[in-house]
Amino acid sequence: MPEKIIFNRLAIIGAGLIGSSIARAARAKGTVKTIVTTARTEKTRRRVVELGFADVVVDANALAAMDADCVIVCVPVGDCGEVAKEIAGALKPGAIVSDVGSVKGAIIRDMAPHIPKNVHFVPAHPVAGTEHSGPDAGFAELFENRWCILTPPDHTDAAAVKKMQAFWQALGSHVEVMNAEHHDLVLAITSHLPHLIAYNIVGTAADLESRTLLEVIKFSAGGFRDFTRIAASDPTMWRDIFLNNKDAVLEMLGRFNDDLSILTRAIRDGDGDTLFDLFTRTRAIRRSIIEVGQETPETDFGRWHAEHPEAGKK
Amino acid sequence: MPEKIIFNRLAIIGAGLIGSSIARAARAKGTVKTIVTTARTEKTRRRVVELGFADVVVDANALAAMDADCVIVCVPVGDCGEVAKEIAGALKPGAIVSDVGSVKGAIIRDMAPHIPKNVHFVPAHPVAGTEHSGPDAGFAELFENRWCILTPPDHTDAAAVKKMQAFWQALGSHVEVMNAEHHDLVLAITSHLPHLIAYNIVGTAADLESRTLLEVIKFSAGGFRDFTRIAASDPTMWRDIFLNNKDAVLEMLGRFNDDLSILTRAIRDGDGDTLFDLFTRTRAIRRSIIEVGQETPETDFGRWHAEHPEAGKK
Numbered sequence: 001m002p003e004k005i006i007f008n009r010l011a012i013i014g015a016g017l018i019g020s021s022i023a024r025a026a027r028a029k030g031t032v033k034t035i036v037t038t039a040r041t042e043k044t045r046r047r048v049v050e051l052g053f054a055d056v057v058v059d060a061n062a063l064a065a066m067d068a069d070c071v072i073v074c075v076p077v078g079d080c081g082e083v084a085k086e087i088a089g090a091l092k093p094g095a096i097v098s099d100v101g102s103v104k105g106a107i108i109r110d111m112a113p114h115i116p117k118n119v120h121f122v123p124a125h126p127v128a129g130t131e132h133s134g135p136d137a138g139f140a141e142l143f144e145n146r147w148c149i150l151t152p153p154d155h156t157d158a159a160a161v162k163k164m165q166a167f168w169q170a171l172g173s174h175v176e177v178m179n180a181e182h183h184d185l186v187l188a189i190t191s192h193l194p195h196l197i198a199y200n201i202v203g204t205a206a207d208l209e210s211r212t213l214l215e216v217i218k219f220s221a222g223g224f225r226d227f228t229r230i231a232a233s234d235p236t237m238w239r240d241i242f243l244n245n246k247d248a249v250l251e252m253l254g255r256f257n258d259d260l261s262i263l264t265r266a267i268r269d270g271d272g273d274t275l276f277d278l279f280t281r282t283r284a285i286r287r288s289i290i291e292v293g294q295e296t297p298e299t300d301f302g303r304w305h306a307e308h309p310e311a312g313k314k
Numbered sequence: 315m316p317e318k319i320i321f322n323r324l325a326i327i328g329a330g331l332i333g334s335s336i337a338r339a340a341r342a343k344g345t346v347k348t349i350v351t352t353a354r355t356e357k358t359r360r361r362v363v364e365l366g367f368a369d370v371v372v373d374a375n376a377l378a379a380m381d382a383d384c385v386i387v388c389v390p391v392g393d394c395g396e397v398a399k400e401i402a403g404a405l406k407p408g409a410i411v412s413d414v415g416s417v418k419g420a421i422i423r424d425m426a427p428h429i430p431k432n433v434h435f436v437p438a439h440p441v442a443g444t445e446h447s448g449p450d451a452g453f454a455e456l457f458e459n460r461w462c463i464l465t466p467p468d469h470t471d472a473a474a475v476k477k478m479q480a481f482w483q484a485l486g487s488h489v490e491v492m493n494a495e496h497h498d499l500v501l502a503i504t505s506h507l508p509h510l511i512a513y514n515i516v517g518t519a520a521d522l523e524s525r526t527l528l529e530v531i532k533f534s535a536g537g538f539r540d541f542t543r544i545a546a547s548d549p550t551m552w553r554d555i556f557l558n559n560k561d562a563v564l565e566m567l568g569r570f571n572d573d574l575s576i577l578t579r580a581i582r583d584g585d586g587d588t589l590f591d592l593f594t595r596t597r598a599i600r601r602s603i604i605e606v607g608q609e610t611p612e613t614d615f616g617r618w619h620a621e622h623p624e625a626g627k628k
Contacts, residue, residue: 130613186529191536202596215500217602222505228600235593279549282516286542299444301615
């Protein structure tokens, strides 16, 4: 069905979790004709060839961008500006450049100056991922029923935005368009602060004396192990996110700290009512997330089934 | 096989998530002959009869304790002292009284004074649970491959401790014996602090103005939704835990805050190395938890399979 084709040639710069998932999904859905991707090391290029989700694997970003109708930059936020500079001269007129970064203001600041006038720039953030990284970690269904946020700068060509929207919808995502600043504030609380808190608490545990640390690992099923999943995410990616969304993260961190002081005081004073009221309010938020289809209602995220694949339902 | 029977008559005070799971597991494994349970409301008692995991359902705790060889108190930590007082006169000589509280020092403080001299008191904490509560939420496999920590006070009868150990092992748990104070410190970091932090961040989000809150719910797949699972746990249970493990929680909270100041300063100063170093160290902890069998190695806790039950593996 040729009418499903959105881009003849799609270039994916960086074949990690997100890049390789886009390639797998675009191929599975038949939304592109040819996929060309890059990988930095010889070892990863060989692996990408083995995995077979791309038609062409090259080592130079400019080479991948040449003749592409759409170039999606899937590298850590801090590297995006450099990549934009590298591919600028190779981009064909009318092509679309996009990305997948979790921060949008800094991406626009770093990439936009390098994009030629006759090329469209439509930054994107698929709100999806797992704790794993690399080309083996990707899968075609990653974006299904997830949101993809587009943050086109003012005066971006409307047809180009529409085309990126159609692309992400074809991959199974819902698409929302908003400005970069608002994106960065919302993601600071939904994603960046949770990661910071998770990294922090796992770090606090890591600093305990070794006997206690062994016990923490042993008895982690009480709640701690959930945090370790988030704190196992890619370190380079997350370093870049915090460095590039500083203001919004610090703003949300300030609110978090104010609230934590209130809880701390309630514990110190034995004020059970304050604790109970908060603990009741927070239950409703999870129900809402399940209702809007962004979470499984299964017990323990469905982990119980993952741990007992042989067992029937309770 | 009568040699599998550990207690002829088991009384479970409180038929919630944990109490009903113990009943289901004990019956499934054939470790008890008769199970008697209590439920506070007429509605819950009717539901327990329908679910059929107990042989006898009564309304008075003393009535349930009568003639029981083992009484396991499965109510919020703050109610355990009162229950011990209620059942004290009904306990038969040589019986074992236990509990399932997530705090052990306060449980011993509140329950021990009421336990008659000729009855054995073996406090226990099965480190297992889900975000759901009530008799419908329980299942027989909840304790499989999880730890159960026993914290018998000094001079507790060794045979009684051994019997409780055999009981929990029969339910699929690994058993560890430690003193109550050490238990409360370890659980403060593996369970109590993670819950406090999760409740706190979900509360911070709940206070955002309504448009932003809707967006937080919508884009929660970026990390936030993991926290909402923990913050959906039973409010009464968790209020009592914080009120009754105040010192250890405040101690761990102090360390958490110190660490968070360092991270905050690193973000403010653009110090990427400090961030990268921490984010790398925390990855190793998750690997350890998976290696010791306390977590599934499946992507996203296996949530992906729960969300795509129809799909094959990637």
